[in-house]
Amino acid sequence: MNAFAALADETRREIVKLVAKKGELTATTICKNFRMSPPAISQHLKVLQEAKVLQMRKDAQRRIYSLNDSGMDEMENWLLDVKNLWNQRLDRLEKYALRVKKERSHDRK
Numbered sequence: 001m002n003a004f005a006a007l008a009d010e011t012r013r014e015i016v017k018l019v020a021k022k023g024e025l026t027a028t029t030i031c032k033n034f035r036m037s038p039p040a041i042s043q044h045l046k047v048l049q050e051a052k053v054l055q056m057r058k059d060a061q062r063r064i065y066s067l068n069d070s071g072m073d074e075m076e077n078w079l080l081d082v083k084n085l086w087n088q089r090l091d092r093l094e095k096y097a098l099r100v101k102k103e104r105s106h107d108r109k
Helices: 012-022 025-031 038-051 068-108
Strands: 053-058 062-067
Touching: 012 025, 012 038, 012 053, 012 062, 025 038, 025 053, 038 053, 038 062, 062 068
Parallel strands: none
Antiparallel strands: 053 062
């Protein structure tokens, strides 16, 4: 599953917000912030980890989650690419509109 598909789920988005805000969190701490069973949260964490949105490290019996910089960078780069494409299209539209406006004002003279 890619990161955007993983983040289509509201609970997973909330988990990512929580981890982004608080930094590293244990699975237990994450679970305490939701009205879901620990296995349900664990499944969400697994999806986020597989999508490279979160990373997990083990510390004895604890599983500690944090944002995965490479996964977040990948999403950010994709969004920037799309934004740049739209900016290019809008720039072309603006040039066209200015040309049409100039032609119409020239025709009126």
